[in-house]
Amino acid sequence: MGSEQEPDDSDNDGITIGSIVLAAIPFFALTLAPFVANRLEPMIFGIPFLLAYCVFWVLMTPVFLFCVDRLRKRR
Amino acid sequence: MNSSIALLIILFIIVGTIGFGILGVRRIKMNPAQFILGGRSFGVVFLWLLSAGEVYTSFTFLGAAGWAYSRGAPAFYIICYLTLSCITIFFYMPPIWRIARQHGLLTNADYFAHRYQSRALGFLTGLVGVVFMIPYLTLQLTGIQILLQIAGYGAIDSIRAAGVAFALIIGFVLISGLRGAAWASLIKDTLVLAGVVFAGIVLPIQFFGSPQAVISKVVQVHPNWMTLVGPTENYGTLWFASTVLLSGLGGYSWPQEITSQLAAKSPDTIRRNATILPVYQIMLLLVFFAGFTALLVKPGIKGQDADQSFMLVVQEHYPAWLLGLIAGAGCLAALVPASAQILAAASLLSRNLFPAKEEQLTQRTRLWIIVLALLAFGLWVYNRASLVGLLLIGYSGITQLFPGVVLSLRKQPPHAWSVATGIIVALVLLSVFALQGTSVIYGAHAGTVALAANVGCVFLIDYFVGARRRKPSP
Numbered sequence: 202m203g204s205e206q207e208p209d210d211s212d213n214d215g216i217t218i219g220s221i222v223l224a225a226i227p228f229f230a231l232t233l234a235p236f237v238a239n240r241l242e243p244m245i246f247g248i249p250f251l252l253a254y255c256v257f258w259v260l261m262t263p264v265f266l267f268c269v270d271r272l273r274k275r276r
Numbered sequence: 277m278n279s280s281i282a283l284l285i286i287l288f289i290i291v292g293t294i295g296f297g298i299l300g301v302r303r304i305k306m307n308p309a310q311f312i313l314g315g316r317s318f319g320v321v322f323l324w325l326l327s328a329g330e331v332y333t334s335f336t337f338l339g340a341a342g343w344a345y346s347r348g349a350p351a352f353y354i355i356c357y358l359t360l361s362c363i364t365i366f367f368y369m370p371p372i373w374r375i376a377r378q379h380g381l382l383t384n385a386d387y388f389a390h391r392y393q394s395r396a397l398g399f400l401t402g403l404v405g406v407v408f409m410i411p412y413l414t415l416q417l418t419g420i421q422i423l424l425q426i427a428g429y430g431a432i433d434s435i436r437a438a439g440v441a442f443a444l445i446i447g448f449v450l451i452s453g454l455r456g457a458a459w460a461s462l463i464k465d466t467l468v469l470a471g472v473v474f475a476g477i478v479l480p481i482q483f484f485g486s487p488q489a490v491i492s493k494v495v496q497v498h499p500n501w502m503t504l505v506g507p508t509e510n511y512g513t514l515w516f517a518s519t520v521l522l523s524g525l526g527g528y529s530w531p532q533e534i535t536s537q538l539a540a541k542s543p544d545t546i547r548r549n550a551t552i553l554p555v556y557q558i559m560l561l562l563v564f565f566a567g568f569t570a571l572l573v574k575p576g577i578k579g580q581d582a583d584q585s586f587m588l589v590v591q592e593h594y595p596a597w598l599l600g601l602i603a604g605a606g607c608l609a610a611l612v613p614a615s616a617q618i619l620a621a622a623s624l625l626s627r628n629l630f631p632a633k634e635e636q637l638t639q640r641t642r643l644w645i646i647v648l649a650l651l652a653f654g655l656w657v658y659n660r661a662s663l664v665g666l667l668l669i670g671y672s673g674i675t676q677l678f679p680g681v682v683l684s685l686r687k688q689p690p691h692a693w694s695v696a697t698g699i700i701v702a703l704v705l706l707s708v709f710a711l712q713g714t715s716v717i718y719g720a721h722a723g724t725v726a727l728a729a730n731v732g733c734v735f736l737i738d739y740f741v742g743a744r745r746r747k748p749s750p
Contacts (some may be wrong), residue, residue, distance in 0.1 A: 214370050224363050239503050241281070242504050247488025252564070266551040
């Protein structure tokens with residue numbers, strides 16, 4: 202990808218409402234973790250549910266941000 | 277005997293890392309943009325090293341385990357907030373990078389001064405950055421002291437030893453600037469990763485069979501350890517959500533974090549780094565396991581000493597050379613971020629608070645590094661206890677710069693006065709909370725209350741100031 206050398210100078214980086222909504226999903230999933238996932242059971246791979254939920258969304262964040270980047274580049 | 281083996285290994289690690297860092301920059305000619313920003317040339321790997329290097333400090337290494345030991349589930353906030361930071365910088369950092377490069381801006385205060393056309397706002401934000409950086413620096417010193425104390429088996433003066441380690445790293449940053457710090461992060465991250473794998477996987481397996489077994493043991497002994505208490509209690513659910521939000525938004529308001537992003541080669545580098553950085557959080561999971569293991573193996577450590585928990589287990593049950601390796605990794609986790617922090621704070625002083633001429637900038641920044649180092653060390657030696665309290669204010673304080681950064685990107689940014697008033701009102705509120713000893717309000721982190729007041733103030737004042745500004749003159 203040649204974009205590494207020449208930064209694109211578009212006004213808003215191709216960010217749309219759609220991409221903000223997409224990125225907001227892991228953002229709020231993590232912020233609201235204690236209200237939706239404050240449980241011990243079910244344990245996932247022996248990890249308490251609250252911790253497993255946080256780890257899951259942390260690992261999903263790169264996936265979401267990757268999709269936002271794809272959306273951005275398509276424009 | 278034991279103490280000299282462990283301490284020699286630590287010394288070797290620190291000196292080796294410094295040598296490696298200096299080697300990495302030996303052909304680079306130092307000008308201000310090179311010294312402070314590494315010449316704005318960092319690709320994904322270097323940027324990742326630097327930003328991961330600055331985020332994973334001795335607080336992560338010792339503090340996260342300490343919280344898992346002393347508090348349990350509230351510690352999980354650490355894994356969440358750094359991810360939130362990555363999501364937000366993905367959007368707002370690329371445009372800031374472009375403006376900064378176009379106009380040759382080097383610090384976050386430069387950015388405020390330029391974007392809001394106000395030297396005074398640049399001064400204010402620079403001052404906020406320096407003032408709140410000092411407690412953060414002293415925290416790193418406490419981290420080093422804990423590690424050297426444990427590695428010295430009580431045989432050495434750990435305060436003096438911490439001073440020596442600190443002096444070494446200050447000398448290093450004086451020579452090598454930001455690029456050297458990024459090189460040093462390479463060794464630091466490798467060693468810290470090894471140390472964390474040992475503490476989070478090997479320790480649990482040797483004592484209990486597996487990390488999962490540690491968790492089920494902890495649940496047996498402390499049934500409520502893995503979940504949060506109700507919304508209105510301290511460290512309950514509302515505290516968790518508000519702290520994740522506050523620290524997540526403010527994570528990249530620290531001067532050294534903004535500097536690290538401005539050092540990127542292109543906006544794409546920033547976005548890629550933000551995309552992959554969350555994966556690194558998984559390291560924290562292992563740190564939690566280490567803290568939980570220590571809770572079972574060595575229960576009964578109280579208060580601030582919980583930060584020493586898993587290091588004490590290593591000291592008691594493992595040979596000195598291994599203790600030296602892990603403590604050495606921990607020392608780097610304090611020293612390398614401290615070098616980038618002190619560099620960022622010193623450049624605020626030389627650029628924004630007491631502006632130096634361009635050709636003197638590098639020398640002047642070096643001078644301020646020495647002044648800040650002496651100041652931080654002096655404050656730390658004379659008053660170590662209360663500074664931990666100051667750090668809690670530190671995060672709340674630095675986040676107050678966040679609204680001004682994001683609002684500056686609007687087509688019609690608010691007036692400089694509105695932003696300044698918002699910051700000042702929030703800081704006054706925080707000082708009042710601090711004097712009263714309030715850290716939690718109705719279950720929420722007190723910093724979020726100040727942040728809300730800050731944002732409210734910006735919009736309210738801007739409604740009046742902005743209206744007058746837009747009115748055609750009679």
